[in-house]
Amino acid sequence: MRSVVVVGAGLIGTSVGLALTARGVTTHLLDRDPRVARAAAALGAGRTGRPRRPADLAVLAVPPGQVARVLAAVQGEELARIYTDVASVKEVPLTHAAEAGCDLARFVGGHPMAGRETSGPEGARRDLFRGRPWVLTPSARSGGEALDTVLELVALCGARPVVMGHREHDRAVALTSHTPHLVASLLAGTLLRGESDELRLAGQGLRDTTRVAAGDPDLWTDILGDNAEAVLTVLDALHGDLSLAREALRDLARGGPTARPDAAARLRAVLERGVRGRARVPTPGRRPAENAPRVPDAAVSGAARVSRPSQMALPQGVRDGVRPVA
Known part of the structure; x- marks a missing residue:
């Protein structure tokens, strides 16, 4: 790969540019705001x-x-031979691209699983993607040359390619990224009700829990809106767990001595689920299997590690699992 055009010079686009230029790839930067591209x-x-x-x-x-x-x-302008994206929702954009008549043979969807709570080129890092998963979601129309080219991009950025179906990807990020961002925002929003003296007691735990809430509201409205169904499914489950915790706390606050042991046991069960769930989050540098039980196939079916592009084989169901328009 000799030349790449990055359309959108924000955090991710600029980080891609930094990684590619460090590897000797001629990189062109375009942005609707020329000042951002210059930065x-x-x-x-x-x-x-x-x-x-x-x-x-x-x-x-x-x-x-x-x-x-x-x-x-950009396809109408013949800006490049092959095209990919880095958006964190895959099925809705693919459907709209098909409806718009885009040449999907030359397009492979992508989503690097890396980022920061800050936006704009100033927060970009050359090593942002190093060792991180980079999901690829080829459609039924994606050509072999397109897939190989995007795999080369992932390798140049130091990331680890993972191939998934569009729906599988959107369900997975609803669980691991989109709903956590929404919950962090809701929690951070409650701080607006706090007094200054109360907020002076905030510690690292609160900062860690609400860190991602600093993300761009416009961008996250777009992300959550395009993945609304999958996020709502996770949010409904969370609502049930929150109700259990609320009921246990209400009984502890208002119940008599006989009610306390049962309520405390219910609250402890909620907290124990959190401990078990947290243990399933992979430690950087390790595979999930080294940390915790495997995620159910229904959540991440179609995922696969990719080694050499020339030996690339799409997982069973990836091509059949996308919408007919793809």
């Missing part, structure tokens, strides 16, 4: 402006709701 270029993420001839790859670092429109536009 990314000043950090060493590439050069501003379009390439003179079609690049090997265009990386669309735009929100999920903009992927289809931008893909149609």
Whole structure:
């Protein structure tokens, strides 16, 4: 890969540019705000402006709701031979791209599982993707050249490719990313009711729990809206657990001595579930199996490690699991 165009010079786009330029890839930076592209270029993420001839790859670092429109536009301009995106929702953008008449043979959806709570090029890092999973969601129309090219991008950025179906990806990130962000935002919002003297007691636990709530509200409205059904499923389950905790606390607060042992046991059960669930989160540098029981197939079916692009085989069900339009 010799040349790449990054469309959208925010945190992820600029981090892609930094990683690629460090590997000697000529990287062009485009953004609807030229000042943002110039800021990314000043950090060493590439050069501003379009390439003179079609690049090997265009990386669309735009929100999920903009992927289809931008893909149609840049394909119409022949900006590159192959196209991918980095949006954190996959099924809705793919459906819209198909409806817009995009050439899906030259497109492979992607989502690097890395980020920071800050936005904009200033928060970008060259090593942001190193060792992190980078999900690829090829559709039924994705060509072999497109998949190999995007796999090369992942390797150049130092990430670990994982292939999933679109729905499987969206369900997985609803559980591991989207709902946690929403819950962190809800928790952080309760702090608006606190007095200044109370907030002076805030410790690292609160900072850790609410860190991601600092994310861009416009971007996260787009993300949550495009993955609303999957997020709602997780939120409904969380609502049930929250109700159990609330009822136990109510009984502890209002119940007599005979009610306390039962209520305390119910509250402890909620906390124990949290301990078990937390243990299932993989430790960086280790595979999930080394930490905890395997995630049920229903949650992440179709996932696979990829070694060499030339020997790439899509997991069973990935192509059949996408919508017919794909």
